[in-house]
Amino acid sequence: MKLKTLFFAGILTAGCFLVSAPDSHADESYKAQVKLMKKNSAKKPDPARTQDFERGIQELAESGILEKAVKKGDAAPDFTLPDIQGNPVTLSELLKKGPVVLVWYRGGWCPYCNLHLQTLQNALPDFQAAGAQLVAVSPELPAKTEITSQKHTLGFPVLSDQGNKTASAYGLVFTLPDYVSKRYHQFFNIEEYNGDKSETLPLSASYVIGQDGKVTYAFLDADYKKRAEPKTLIKKVKKLQRKAA
Secondary structure (H helix, E strand, C coil): CCCHHHHHHHHHCCCEEEEECCCCCCCCHHHHHHHHHEEEECCCCCCCHHHHHHHHHHHHHHCCHHHCCCCCCCCCCCEEEEEECCCCCCCCCCCCCCCCCEECCCCCCHHHHHHHHHHHHHHHHHHHHHHCCCEEEECCCCHHHHHHHHHHCCCCCCEHHHHHHHHHHHCCCCECHHHHHHHCCCCCHHHHCCCCCCEEEEEEEEEEEECCCCEEEECCCCCCCCCHHHCCCCCHHHHHHHCCC
């Protein structure tokens, strides 16, 4: 299952075949793991596919979504979403226990999402030591989020935002361009993962949210390959905790 998932994901986003997972004992930073993933790819990216993906990133950046999304200083919209066991998880309830690090990922089919989730898991003890509660959200069905959670042995909640309703409240949702959607459908059916025909995805955003419900740090980028480094998120949590002391 793991190699099959990585195989298809490599085709979809990098235009290449991934022959092995990155060495988790090497540099644990997300950027380093992406570099290693590309190094382990057996084939070079398809130029035409890469051009379509880069065009999609550029058009998304120019759409104004980054300016409209929830950002630093904004109140984080509350939500209740199911975890992989179907149990409801509510943001406002989590905030009663401490700051929340809220991370969106596109889906378990995306190798960049898988790498980011793994680096977050590797840093989980540091998040906990800083007093942060780490939570990941995707638009996938609970059964799919469960597969992702088990594959990476994730020790933090992974929530299903079917229909991207919560992501919409955060201003993160966009519709895949036809030329990108066609590329995806060559290898998998996104409807089977998300349970709807909307062809929408969220930005791969990361937020640090204080106990007052305010966003104190936001990582927003139209490029799905770029993600917030765990060390940066932990640093922001520690800064927030010092201010609250």
